[in-house]
Amino acid sequence: xxxxxxxxxxxxxxxxxxxxxxxxxxxxxxxxxxxxxxxxxxxxxxxxxxxxxxxxxxxxxxxxxxxxxxxxxxxxxxxxxxxxxxxxxxxxxxxxxxxxxxxxxxxxxxxxxxxxxxxxxxxxxxxxxxxxxxxxxxxxxxxxxxxxxxxxxxxxxxxxxxxxxxxxxxxxxxxxxxxxxxxxxxxxxxxxxxxxxxxxxxxxxxxxxxxxxxxxxxxxxxxxxxxxxxxxxxxxxxxxxxxxxxxxxxxxxxxxxxxxxxxxxxxxxxxxxxxxxxxxxxxxxxxxxxxxxxxxxxxxxxxxxxxxxxxxxxxxxxxxxxxxxxxxxxxxxxxxxxxxxxxxxxxxxxxxxxxxxxxxxxxxxxxxxxxxxxxxx
Amino acid sequence: xxxxxxxxxxxxxxxxxxxxxxxxxxxxxxxxxxxxxxxxxxxxxxxxxxxxxxxxxxxxxxxxxxxxxxxxxxxxxxxxxxxxxxxxxxxxxxxxxxxxxxxxxxxxxxxxxxxxxxxxxxxxxxxxxxxxxxxxxxxxxxxxxxxxxxxxxxxxxxxxxxxxxxxxxxxxxxxxxxxxxxxxxxxxxxxxxxxxxxxxxxxxxxxxxxxxxxxxxxxxxxxxxxxxxxxxxxxxxxxxxxxxxxxxxxxxxxxxxxxxxxxxxxxxxxxxxxxxxxxxxxxxxxxxxxxxxxxxxxxxxxxxxxxxxxxxxxxxxxxxxxxxxxxxxxxxxxxxxxxxxxxxxxxxxxxxxxxxxxxxxxxxxxxxxxxxxxxxx
Numbered sequence: 001x002x003x004x005x006x007x008x009x010x011x012x013x014x015x016x017x018x019x020x021x022x023x024x025x026x027x028x029x030x031x032x033x034x035x036x037x038x039x040x041x042x043x044x045x046x047x048x049x050x051x052x053x054x055x056x057x058x059x060x061x062x063x064x065x066x067x068x069x070x071x072x073x074x075x076x077x078x079x080x081x082x083x084x085x086x087x088x089x090x091x092x093x094x095x096x097x098x099x100x101x102x103x104x105x106x107x108x109x110x111x112x113x114x115x116x117x118x119x120x121x122x123x124x125x126x127x128x129x130x131x132x133x134x135x136x137x138x139x140x141x142x143x144x145x146x147x148x149x150x151x152x153x154x155x156x157x158x159x160x161x162x163x164x165x166x167x168x169x170x171x172x173x174x175x176x177x178x179x180x181x182x183x184x185x186x187x188x189x190x191x192x193x194x195x196x197x198x199x200x201x202x203x204x205x206x207x208x209x210x211x212x213x214x215x216x217x218x219x220x221x222x223x224x225x226x227x228x229x230x231x232x233x234x235x236x237x238x239x240x241x242x243x244x245x246x247x248x249x250x251x252x253x254x255x256x257x258x259x260x261x262x263x264x265x266x267x268x269x270x271x272x273x274x275x276x277x278x279x280x281x282x283x284x285x286x287x288x289x290x291x292x293x294x295x296x297x298x299x300x301x302x303x304x305x306x307x308x309x310x311x312x313x314x315x316x317x318x319x320x321x322x323x324x325x326x327x328x329x330x331x332x333x334x335x336x337x338x339x340x341x342x343x344x345x346x347x348x349x350x351x352x353x354x355x356x357x358x359x360x361x362x363x364x365x366x367x368x369x370x371x372x373x374x375x376x377x
Numbered sequence: 378x379x380x381x382x383x384x385x386x387x388x389x390x391x392x393x394x395x396x397x398x399x400x401x402x403x404x405x406x407x408x409x410x411x412x413x414x415x416x417x418x419x420x421x422x423x424x425x426x427x428x429x430x431x432x433x434x435x436x437x438x439x440x441x442x443x444x445x446x447x448x449x450x451x452x453x454x455x456x457x458x459x460x461x462x463x464x465x466x467x468x469x470x471x472x473x474x475x476x477x478x479x480x481x482x483x484x485x486x487x488x489x490x491x492x493x494x495x496x497x498x499x500x501x502x503x504x505x506x507x508x509x510x511x512x513x514x515x516x517x518x519x520x521x522x523x524x525x526x527x528x529x530x531x532x533x534x535x536x537x538x539x540x541x542x543x544x545x546x547x548x549x550x551x552x553x554x555x556x557x558x559x560x561x562x563x564x565x566x567x568x569x570x571x572x573x574x575x576x577x578x579x580x581x582x583x584x585x586x587x588x589x590x591x592x593x594x595x596x597x598x599x600x601x602x603x604x605x606x607x608x609x610x611x612x613x614x615x616x617x618x619x620x621x622x623x624x625x626x627x628x629x630x631x632x633x634x635x636x637x638x639x640x641x642x643x644x645x646x647x648x649x650x651x652x653x654x655x656x657x658x659x660x661x662x663x664x665x666x667x668x669x670x671x672x673x674x675x676x677x678x679x680x681x682x683x684x685x686x687x688x689x690x691x692x693x694x695x696x697x698x699x700x701x702x703x704x705x706x707x708x709x710x711x712x713x714x715x716x717x718x719x720x721x722x723x724x725x726x727x728x729x730x731x732x733x734x735x736x737x738x739x740x741x742x743x744x745x746x747x748x749x750x751x752x753x754x
Contacts (some may be wrong), residue, residue, distance in 0.1 A: 104526045105496075105744060108485040108519060119482075138515040138541065142485060150479045164515065367482060 047262065047293065050235040051204050053343060058126040058152070058341040060203030062225055063114025064187040064211050065132030065156070066168045066368060067139040068326070071106040073171045078179055087171065088242045090214060096183035099169050109137070109365050110146035111168055111302040112187070113208035113241060114367045116327045118290070118336020120356050123372040126341060127154040129199045131225075135186040139165035146367075151335045157194030170326055178326045184214070191217040192224045200225050201232035204341050205263070207333070210241035210270075213249045219256075226260035235340075237263035239333055240270035247273050257291055263340075264294040265333050271296060283309070295336045295350060297329055302354055305332070305336075305346045314350030317358035327366030331356035335372070352376060408418045424639065424670065426614040428581050428596035428718060434530070435718040437580030438489025439572070439602055441588050442509030442533070443543045444516040445703070445743060448483040450548045455556055460552065465557040465619045466589060473560035474671070476546050486742050487523035488545055489564070490618060491586035493704045493743045497711025497733050499528045500749040502645070503718060506530040506576045508602075511565040516542035523744075534571030540707055547703055549741070551714040555703045561591070562750040568594040569601045576646075577602050578609035581718050584710070587618030587647075592625045603637035612717075614640035616710055624650050640717075641671040642710050649674060651666070672713045672727060674706055679731055682713075691727030694735035704743030708733035712749070729753055 078085055081099060091099065100106075118128040130152050134140035143165060147154040170178045190212065200206055206229040212218040213237035226236045238253075238261045239263045240246050246253055253274060257264060264287070268280045275286035280298075287294050287306055290293040302316040335356035339349025355375050359368050455462055458476060477483075495505040507529050511517035513536045518666070520542060524531040543562035547555045567589065568681065577583055583606040589595040603613045615630075615638045617623050623630055630651060634641060645657045652663040657675075664671050664683055671683040679693040712733035715724025732752050736745050 093612060101525070103522075105487070105740070106519070106521045106526070110482070144485070145477060145480075146482045148478075149483075365484070 005168075005193045007124070013015070026059065037048070037122060037303070039109075047235065050233060050262070051343070053204070053233055055204045055234070056127065056202035057129045057199065059116040059118065059121045059202065059205045059207050059337045060129045060131065060199050061114035061130045061207040062190070062212065062222070063112050064133045064166060064184060065115060065130075065143055066112040066166045066182065066184075066187055067108055067143055068111030068168050068170050069100065069103075069106045070170045070172060070324075070364060071103040073103060073173065075173050077102070077171060078173065083171065083179050083181070085177050085179050085288070087244065088182060088211070091169075091181045091183050093183065096167070096169065096181070099181055103169070106169075107224055108142065109367070110142070110143045111170075111327070111366045112166075112209075113211055113239065114207055115143070115147060115152075116330035116360075117239075117337070118152045118359075119150050119367045120331045120372060121338050123368045124334065124338040124352070124356070124376065125373040126338045129155060129196075129203060131155045131157065131161040131190075131194065131195055131196055131199065133157045133186050133188075134165045134208060135159065135163060135188045137165055139167060140186070150321030150367075155194075155199055155200070155227045157190060165191060165352045167288065172324050172326070172364070176322045176324050178324060182211075188215050188218070190221055192221050195221050195225045195228070197225075200228045203229070203234060204217070205235045205237055207337060208236070208238045210239055210245050210253065213245060213252060221262070223258065226256070230260065232245050235262045236260050237265065237337070239265035239329070240267075240274060243269040243273040246270050250274065250276070254290075258324075261293055264291045265296075265329070265336075266294070267297045267299070287327065292345075295333070295353065297332050297353075297357075303332065303350055307346070310346070312347050312350060314347065314354055317351075317354040319358045319362045322361050324364045325361050326364075327360040328357045330366060331360040331368065387434070392472045398652075418717050424612065426641070427610055428720070430581070430610055432579050432581045432611075433504065434506045434576065434580035436495065436498045436510065436582045436584050436714045437506045437576050438491035438495040438584045438586070439508045439558070439567070439589065439599070440489050440586030441543060441567075442492060442507075442520055443522055443545045443559065443561075443564055445486055445488030445545050445547050445701070446477065446480075446483045447486065447549060447701075447741060448480040449482060449745070450550065452550050454479070454548060454636060455550065460548065460556050460558070462556050464621065465559060465588070468546075468558045468560050470560065473544070473546065473558070476558055480546070480548070484741070485519065486744070487520045488547075488703070488743045489520070489543075490588055490616065490707050491584055492520075492524060492529075493707035493737075494584060494616075494711045494714070495529045496524065496527050496744045497708045497737075497749060498715050499731070500745045501711065501715040501753065502750040503715045503731070504573045506532060506573075506580060508532045508534065508567075508571065508573055508576065510534045510565075510571055511542045512536065512540060514542055516544060517563070518586045527744075530576070532571075532573040532576055534567060540566060544629070549701050549703070553699045553701050553738070555701060559588075561728060565589075565592050567598055569598050572598050572602045572605070574602075575606045578611070580606070580611060582612045582614055582714055583715060585615045587615070587616055587622050587630065590618075590622060592663065596626075596629060598674050599633065600637070603633070612639045613637050614642065614714070615634040616706070617641070617643035617651060620646040620650040623647050627651065627653070631667075639669055641668045642673075642713075644674045644676070644706065659687045670723075671724045672710070672730065674709055674730075674734075680727055681707060684723070687723070689724050689727060691724065691731055694728075694731040696735045696739045699738050701741045702738050703741075704737045705734045707743060708737040708745065
């Protein structure tokens with residue numbers, strides 16, 4: 001089956017389709033557009049211009065604020081509990097309790113996809129902020145501490161509920177693959193009011209985590225944050241996060257990418273899910289027509305940076321032993337984003353991503369254990 | 378200075394002093410003794426007899442239920458915060474918040490000295506139970522889960538307060554030494570009512586953690602548990618935990634060992650603190666007169682098992698790299714206790730201790746990562 005999706009016109013403006021894709025230009029939408037989208041002022045802004053503007057932060061991330069509960073288990077644990085290796089499942093309280101009880105000793109450490117990415121950006125030496133919702137409980141404190149400890153500015157939104165801080169139960173099998181079961185808790189309550197518009201307007205790149213797309217309020221918050229970023233002339237990026245998340249919200253993702261995304265992160269299965277293609281190559285063809293810039297991870301083979309006129313292959317950085325792949329994609333994104341904001345070439349930005357991913361898969365846990373800046377000096 | 382302490386008469390019964398120490402016999406105290414201690418019935422019970430009695434648990438531990446917050450930091454962190462390497466400090470909420478804020482990213486995992494020991498016993502294949510107080514919060518759940526996950530029966534006492542679960546902030550310096558800062562929280566509220574007398578009466582050995590001795594209610598709880606154990610003909614053991622803890626409560630410790638302890642665990646500095654001797658050798662002389670059986674760790678050199686008529690030197694099991702010494706003493710005790718309850722020789726029990734200690738210092742975290750039973754099969 002070939003891609004069902006075709007690019008849609010953007011805010012009533014017809015998008016010029018070039019051979020091989022669109023040029024990396026953006027349409028800046030002023031505040032007026034909210035009252036009358038058709039009358040919006042479309043201003044072409046290039047990538048370099050967006051990134052060059054003075055900013056307080058290099059990257060501002062928005063995502064599900066989660067503490068990871070990491071435990072090792074044999075493959076039989078997955079089959080016994082109807083878990084599919086490598087997937088992320090959303091679970092309710094009951095299932096969270098059941099799975100946790102069935103697991104062996106666990107270690108708790110801060111996680112959350114976009115939060116991991118922001119820690120990576122900070123570890124490279126970039127200025128990063130993070131917007132995500134926790135509760136005023138132990139795990140919420142842990143989450144906030146671990147961001148601040150590496151220099152990421154944390155904007156937790158309002159503590160307005162009794163829902164506990166979200167947690168992701170990660171089962172690591174002997175092959176180092178991780179299977180994730182997420183109880184969203186407070187993180188899923190992120191809404192428009194939690195978006196610190198000051199931070200978003202002052203970040204060179206806004207980075208949004210697709211996982212958050214599972215709730216309507218979060219979708220609105222994304223739209224809001226993206227508009228604020230674009231009004232301030234900033235770049236907007238999105239990571240697709242998970243092919244099943246993409247399946248659940250395909251139309252919304254397509255429309256978001258169409259309207260607001262300047263830079264897309266994803267892997268092979270996520271892109272094939274987004275464009276409903278049978279081959280990875282076919283999804284890349286769609287991607288080039290749909291988004292000005294993308295960084296696509298392809299597992300152990302590395303990644304491909306995709307623009308309208310370039311396909312840049314980035315090899316993975318070899319590691320002695322893969323211990324735990326948790327955070328590989330998150331840290332890849334951190335390297336790429338850091339590279340972009342410091343003005344290196346796209347190929348070099350991709351290489352920064354490979355370096356960060358290699359570091360994080362060499363040990364247990366989703367965040368770097370060494371200062372990533374020391375690996376690129 | 379030579380030992381100020383001399384063994385005291387036990388419940389009004391004069392203790393026969395043999396050349397080189399006392400024989401490993403015990404005086405069983407019946408419930409009547411509580412109303413009239415002088416009229417207690419002293420029954421001589423040998424070690425083998427105590428251990429041979431049918432029991433539901435091999436070891437029942439009582440201790441401070443703590444979640445460890447482990448972070449790596451340079452030596453300068455210790456001097457900047459007036460911490461003395463290798464020590465354990467009790468800290469209040471304010472200091473806990475301050476230290477935690479100053480630290481980098483941390484990992485949370487269940488700890489607590491006696492709880493680590495019970496996990497070790499279970500990991501060897503022994504039946505273990507643990508009595509310690511947590512709160513009904515995230516860290517309390519984590520603590521309980523990690524015990525149950527390795528098969529330790531958890532008796533948490535009543536959730537009767539708003540005090541959060543205790544935590545131990547552990548700073549690991551590059552030399553793998555750990556410096557501990559304990560906010561006791563709920564764990565310090567353990568009292569007589571929290572002692573599950575059924576569990577204590579059905580455990581071959583009661584194992585009590587000296588750290589708990591910092592509060593009067595806990596001292597009473599220890600006395601109560603020890604009496605229950607002895608009434609049921611069980612063995613009572615104590616670990617001194619920390620030389621400063623011993624300094625703070627020397628008389629109480631001496632009296633407890635005198636009255637109730639059949640097996641004492643400690644290290645060089647703890648024993649010298651207990652007996653106020655200037656040399657380790659002098660403290661061993663005192664120890665042999667005071668307690669029928671002791672297992673004394675001497676750091677990288679291993680341990681010495683001390684009875685009235687034997688001094689058995691147990692070499693350490695070498696490890697490729699010492700990563701984190703947290704839990705070394707706790708796991709040594711687990712091996713020794715497991716060995717005792719399975720009827721191996723004292724030398725072999727000490728060797729089990731060395732094996733368990735070697736495993737736990739080879740990685741971050743205070744509990745074994747492999748099934749200890751596989752290391753002694």
